[in-house]
Amino acid sequence: MHMANLDGLRLHYRIDGPKDGTPVVFANSLGTDFRLWDQILPLLPQGLRILRFDKRGHGLSDCPKGPYSMGQLISDTEKLMDHTGFKDAIFVGLSIGGMIAQGLATKRLDLVRAVVLSNTGAKIGTREMWAERIDAVNAGGLAAVVDPTMQRWFSAPFHKTDQFHAWRNMFLNCPAEGWTGCGAAIAGTDFYSTTASLRLPALGIAGTEDGSTPPDLVRETTDLIPGSDTKVIRGAGHLPCVEKPEEYAAILTEFLKAQGV
Template sequence: MIPDYELTGPPHAPVLVLSNSLGTDRTMWDAQLPALSARFRVLRYDQRGHGKTPATSGPYDLELLGRDVLDLLDHLEIGRAHFAGVSLGGMTGMWLACNAPERIDRLALLCTSAALGPASGWRERAEFVRTNGTSAMVRSTLERWFTPELASRRDVSAKYGAMIAATDDEGYAGCCEAIATMELDERLAGITAPTLVVAGYDDRATPPEHAERIAGSVAGARLEVLENAAHLANVERPEQVDRLLGEHFAGEEQRMSLGAEEAAGDGSAPGRTGTGTAVRRQVLGDAHVDRTNERTTEFTAPFQDFITRYAWGELWASEEMDRPTRSCVTLAILAATGNHDELAMHVRAARRNGVAVETIRQVLMHVAVYAGVPKANSAFALADRILSEEDEQSGA
């Protein structure tokens, strides 16, 4: 089947395929379209039984959904493309990267999972929808898709509630059965496409732990966890997702451009400064970097430029170590040396990078054994305060 689709952007730009989640149509990517279509030939399509793509009798499986994409690429005579998918779209992307790696250039997986059991729950949901229709799923789905603040907005609940209700009952049910039968977790190590994994910190449908498992299994994958974002993180945090996707899909072209800037520069390494600023914002958050910039004086400006270029533009920007691991190393060093102001900042950064609370605890336990109990005691007290504040802010 050739899904219904639309193409937007410069005709000769690299193609970027955007795949929608269960219960949505391709307009779920509306917020990303202006930024992405300025640089890429954006190909949005509707999953089978969603939007304008007709349903067929279920059950479906990921191979069926993946081959719909391959049929579409063949129809448009596109040999190779970037791919980004949310939830079910991400599962489709993983299947493609495993089974048709020659067709996928770079891959972005948002708020998704490689194993989202139990299978019985998805079969029960499929049966429920076949009996009661997708309109019966609206309220519970909106609660999972968005944080309470965004879900309470009438424009959001109206748009996405209507989107769920308009999804074909059989198409929705068939896709539920595709999720029930997917077997991706054992195949992730075979993905060779450069991969970005994005999770929403408040996502109850596919919590960050699912993203951590994907990123830990795909060689060289980059993990980003967005604060104040639930399941449709691209809707809730559009500017952050725009930036992450733009950076990721620019890929080698962007790095070559930055390298050329550095080679042609006068020693100030403008390329590393630009990269460092972007990476610093990704790890520490826009609010922190904005506060730092506001406090920068003529006296401190050279130092800020130095750490932006070397700490963030060179070390943290390197792909030789993933960011969760860098966070763990940084936490251990800061705790062992008693640098508490920096430690507080990097506890927050570690959570943004997808480091689990349990992992932070283990890092500090290692500090106790290898650097001394008093230092670990202080670090535990500080980290506990930071993590408790995060829980209060998220309403946990």
């Protein structure tokens, strides 16, 4: 269990793999912690040096008073990568993690040499939509939004599994202020023009059953970057690394190998 003190903010992180391995950073979605990636890591190529972390307001990291800005989340990630010595990394971001990936690649190309934009967008939803969700959580906690969130996140067959209930509980255990703080960051973000300025290898990953960031949004975002590609996983929702880990890992492995891993 590692905590990085970044100018007074403590972030929980974990590093796996050899010190001389290819650096890969994973950033997870709103309402999850870095266990999001557990199932795919054993399926990836050997020799990677992998950094995972809980963003502010999530998991075991500090939960300062919100709302947060996307700039703060990007800065947190930048400081953590500097702290841990991760540079020239392949950055894999899912949902809000994919927004962080876009912003960080724009700000610090020395840290990011390739991006995987999974189940994300240059802009996700509207300010009004996020305001309604934040108001609901402020009034009734995450229980007020858990059921519609799970409908958007997971395919119907996955709802019948025991594993589904673990992810539902993870969501409910997220600090409400961390969720609303990060929700405000998403609400205030529009990266269409900045992402269109990126010139680096990029892969989009989408799920056909994703009610939060549908395949068309993922493809539209990834297409902003010349030479990019988008892969769609059938039968998976917003977290395909959970529902279809083997297929997700295979797609990711192909991209990693294309980067010389």
